[in-house]
Amino acid sequence: MKQSHLFTKTRKEAPKDEVSKNAQLLIRAGYVHKEMAGVYAYLPLGLRVVEKIKQIVREEMDKIGGQEIIMTSLQRKELWEKTKRWSDEVVDVWFKSELKAGGEVGFGWSHEEPIADMMKNYVSSYKDLPIVVYQFQTKLRNELRAKSGIMRGKEFVMKDAYSFSVGEADHTKFYNASIEAYKRVFDRVGVGHDTFVTFASGGAFTQFSHEFQTIVETGEDTIYINREKGIAINEEVLNDETLASLNITRDELEEVKTAEVGNIFNFGTQKSEDLELYYKNDKGENVPVWMGSYGIGITRLMGLLVEKMSDDKGIVWPKEVAPFQVHLVEIKSESPDVRVEALELYNTLTEAGVEVLWDDRDARAGEKFADSDLIGIPTRVVVSEKTLAAGKFECVERSTGRTFNLSTSELVDQLRHG
RNA sequence: CGGGGCGUAGUAUACCGGUAGUACAUCUGCUUUGGGAGCAGUCAGACCGAGUUCGAUUCUCGGCGCCCCGACCA
Numbered sequence: 497m498k499q500s501h502l503f504t505k506t507r508k509e510a511p512k513d514e515v516s517k518n519a520q521l522l523i524r525a526g527y528v529h530k531e532m533a534g535v536y537a538y539l540p541l542g543l544r545v546v547e548k549i550k551q552i553v554r555e556e557m558d559k560i561g562g563q564e565i566i567m568t569s570l571q572r573k574e575l576w577e578k579t580k581r582w583s584d585e586v587v588d589v590w591f592k593s594e595l596k597a598g599g600e601v602g603f604g605w606s607h608e609e610p611i612a613d614m615m616k617n618y619v620s621s622y623k624d625l626p627i628v629v630y631q632f633q634t635k636l637r638n639e640l641r642a643k644s645g646i647m648r649g650k651e652f653v654m655k656d657a658y659s660f661s662v663g664e665a666d667h668t669k670f671y672n673a674s675i676e677a678y679k680r681v682f683d684r685v686g687v688g689h690d691t692f693v694t695f696a697s698g699g700a701f702t703q704f705s706h707e708f709q710t711i712v713e714t715g716e717d718t719i720y721i722n723r724e725k726g727i728a729i730n731e732e733v734l735n736d737e738t739l740a741s742l743n744i745t746r747d748e749l750e751e752v753k754t755a756e757v758g759n760i761f762n763f764g765t766q767k768s769e770d771l772e773l774y775y776k777n778d779k780g781e782n783v784p785v786w787m788g789s790y791g792i793g794i795t796r797l798m799g800l801l802v803e804k805m806s807d808d809k810g811i812v813w814p815k816e817v818a819p820f821q822v823h824l825v826e827i828k829s830e831s832p833d834v835r836v837e838a839l840e841l842y843n844t845l846t847e848a849g850v851e852v853l854w855d856d857r858d859a860r861a862g863e864k865f866a867d868s869d870l871i872g873i874p875t876r877v878v879v880s881e882k883t884l885a886a887g888k889f890e891c892v893e894r895s896t897g898r899t900f901n902l903s904t905s906e907l908v909d910q911l912r913h914g
Numbered sequence: 915c916g917g918g919g920c921g922u923a924g925u926a927u928a929c930c931g932g933u934a935g936u937a938c939a940u941c942u943g944c945u946u947u948g949g950g951a952g953c954a955g956u957c958a959g960a961c962c963g964a965g966u967u968c969g970a971u972u973c974u975c976g977g978c979g980c981c982c983c984g985a986c987c988a
Contacts (some may be wrong), residue, residue, distance in 0.1 A: 508938065508950065509926050513980050533980065581988085588915095588986075606988080617960065640986070648987080699988075716987085763987080789988095827948060862949035868950090880948065890948095 497821070499519040499855040502526070504878040516714065518799035519645025521811050525817075526868045534642020534649035541871065544819035546653065549794050550632050552684050552816060553655050560670070562630045562657055567610055569634065569723045571602045575609040579770045589637035598784055599676050603636040608763070611658050612771045619785060619796050622662050622777050625772040626670060631655035632794060644714060647755065656791040661773070664764075667786040671760060674790050678708055678758050685797065686814030687804060691757065694719050694727035699761060703741070704733065708758035708792075712803050717756055720749035763787040763855075764891065805895075810894050811872030820853040821911060823873035827861050827880035841889065841904060848908045869894070877907065 501549075504526030514520050514530070517755040522528045527542035533560035538546055541770060554564065576582035582602070584590055604610070611629065619625065635654050657674070661667040675693060682691040690711040695704040707730060711718050721728040727744055729791050739746060765784035768774065774782040803810045815821065826838040835856075842854045853873060855864050861880075868876050878890040891910075902910065 506950095507925065514927070515981065587988080608988095637987085641984095643982085672938085683920090697988095698920095705988090756987090759988095814929085826946095860947060860951070862947095862951080865949045867950085878948080883946075894947090 497853050499853055502540060504541065506625065506870055511626050511683045514645065516643070516645035516647070516799075517802075517806065518802040520645065520649060521802055521806055521870070522799075525867075525872070528646060531685075534639060535651045535811055536646050536649060538795075541819045542798075545798055545813070545817055546794060548811055548817040548819070549655075549685060550655070551633075553681055553792055553794065556681050556684075557630045557651070557655070557657060560628070560629045560673045560677045561626075564631065565629050566631045567604070567607045567614075567633060569604050569636065571604050571607075571610055573600045573602060575613050575771065576602060579609055579767060581609070589639060591636050591638045604633065605635055605637045607631070607633060608654060608658060608767060608787075609771065611788060612773050612785075615660055615785070616771070616773050618640055618776050619773065620659060622775050622783075625660055625662045625775060625785065626666055627660040628650055628657060628670065630655060630790075631656045644716070645799055647796045647803075648716070649795070652796065653794040655792045657792055657877065659788040659790070660773075661786040661788075662777070662783070663786055665787055667762065671762065671788055674760055674788075674817060675706065678790075678792065679791065682708065682710070682757065684816050685801060686816065687757075688701075690804070692721055692754070694710060694721065694728040694730050694754075695733055695742070696730040696759070697733050699763065699766075702764075705762065706760050707756050709754035710757050710800055710804075711752050712755050712800055713753055714803055715753040715755040717754045718751060719750055719754050720746075722750070742893055755796070755800050755803075757792075757800060758790075758792040760786060760790045763789060776823070806872070810870030813872045813874060815874045818872070818874050820851045820873050821870050821875060822850055822852045823871065823876045824852050824854040825864050825878050826854065826856055826877060827864070827882075828858065829881050831884075834879060834881060837884055841877070841879060841907075844904055845911070848912065850908070850911050875911070 506522045510520035510524050515522060522542065526539055527545065529537040529539055531537055573582055581587050589605050592600055594600055604913055619627065620744045632653055632655050634651060636651055639650050659667065659668060659670045679688065682688045687710050692709050694707045696707045698704045709717060709728060718731045719728050720731065720734055722744060725744060727742055729738060765786055767787050768784035773785045777783050786914065801814065801817060802811055802914055805814060824842055826834060826839060838854065842852055845852045855868065872894055874894050876892040876894060883889050886901065888903050889907060891900045891902050891907060
C-alpha cells in the first residue's frame with residue numbers, strides 16, 4: 497500500500513484527554529479515532545491489526561473444532577428474563593432501547609443467552625453433540641467509567657466461544673483443549689511468556705474459573721504467580737483454602753499487575769435448564785446440555801500489545817500482528833532512479849507475498865523516519881541515493897534497531913523465513 | 915455511583931472583566947533534502963444556556979462533554 501494513499505496522518509502530540517499509552521500511540525500513529533469516551537473507531541492501519549489478531553484466534557479456534565458464526569447486536573428481553581439477568585440491578589452494563597411497535601430490546605453485552613436459545617433449533621439428540629461455536633462480536637456495555645484507552649471501553653470487539661457437551665467429562669475435554677488453544681494464541685501474538693492461566697472465582701459448578709492474565713504495569717488486576725510451578729492465582733481467590741488446594745504457600749508467590757486478556761467459564765447445566773436447552777440421551781431421556789464459555793478480548797489484546805511493546809519513539813509491533821511486514825521508506829531524490837528502484841522493490845516484495853507499506857510521500861527524511869518509528873512496522877527498508885550507490889538496501893529491525901544491508905533476493909529470503 | 919480536575923484554532927498551549935497570543939499542522943512562494951529544516955506570507959479559535967455587568971472567553975449557576983482516583987467489571 498502506498499502511504500500517500502492513506503488518509504490518516506500522524507501527529508507529533510497526543511490529545512490531552514488521552515493518558516493511556518495505548519490510546520496515545522494508536523491515535524498519534526493513526527490506528528484509531530476516538531469517537532467518545534471508551535468508544536474508538538478502527539482506521540485502515542488499526543483494522544489491519546485487528547484482523548491479524550482475529551485471524552490468529554480464528555485459526556486456533558478452528559483447530560479445536562470451533563465453527564464461526566455471528567450473532568445479533570439486538571437481543572430479546574425474554575431470554576434474559578429467563579436467566580434473571582434483564583434487570584439493571586443484576587446486570588449494570590445494559591444498553592436498552594424500545595421498539596416502535598412496542599416492547600424492549602437489549603444491546604448485546606454478552607451472547608450466551610441468545611446462543612443457547614438458538615441452539616434449541618439444532619440440538620435434539622446426544623448425537624448432535626458436542627458443538628462449539630464462536631464469533632467475533634462487538635460488545636456494547638454501558639460502563640460507568642471507560643478507561644485505559646482501548647482496553648476498557650463501552651464498545652469493543654470480543655471473540656466469544658460457547659461449547660455444548662453431553663456431560664462434564666466431554667465438557668472438560670474441550671475446556672482443556674481451549675486452554676491449550678488460548679496458550680497458542682498468546683504465544684503467537686508475542687505475550688505467551690508473560691501470560692498466565694490464572695485461578696479465579698468460579699461459578700456454581702466449579703471451585704475456580706480460569707483467566708488468562710498478562711503481566712503489564714498498567715494492568716487493572718493483581719495476581720500472584722509462581723513461574724516454576726506454573727501457578728497463578730487472582731487476588732480475589734487468594735486465601736488459605738485456595739493455597740492449600742493448590743499445595744503452595746503465600747511466600748512462594750510473586751505479586752504482579754496484569755490485564756485479563758481471556759477467560760473461560762464452566763456454566764454446568766444451569767443456563768441450559770433456564771433456557772430449556774435439552775437433548776435426548778440414548779435412553780430417550782431429556783438431559784440439559786453442559787455449557788462453557790470462552791472469551792478473548794480482541795481489541796483489549798491489541799491495546800495490551802501496544803502497552804507492552806513500544807518505546808519512546810512509538811509502537812513496536814510483533815511480526816504476527818503488525819499491519820504490514822515491511823515499511824519501505826523512500827528517501828526523496830532529484831534522481832528518478834530512486835523512485836524506479838522503490839517501485840521495483842515494492843512490486844517484488846508484494847509478489848513474494850510480503851505486505852509492504854511504501855512511504856512514497858513528498859516529505860523529508862526525518863519526518864519519514866519519525867513516522868516509521870511511530871507506526872512500528874517490524875522491518876524498515878530504506879531506498880535512497882545512498883543505498884542505490886551501495887547496491888544494497890538498508891534494512892532496520894524496529895525492535896532492536898539493528899541494521900542490515902541486503903540485496904533484493906537476500907531481503908525476500910529473509911522476510912520469507914523470518 | 916462517591917471523590918477530584920478540566921473544556922480557548924485541526925493539535926498542543928498562553929493571557930485577560932474592555933473582542934485573544936504562540937508553536938506545530940494547513941495553504942502559497944523561495945531555499946533546503948538521511949532524523950519532524952529555514953525565511954516570508956496565508957487560513958483558522960473561547961462547549962451550550964441563563965445570570966451579574968455599560969461590557970463576559972474571563973465571575974456565578976445550570977447543562978453537556980472529557981480525564982483521573984476509588985467502586986464495578988458474570
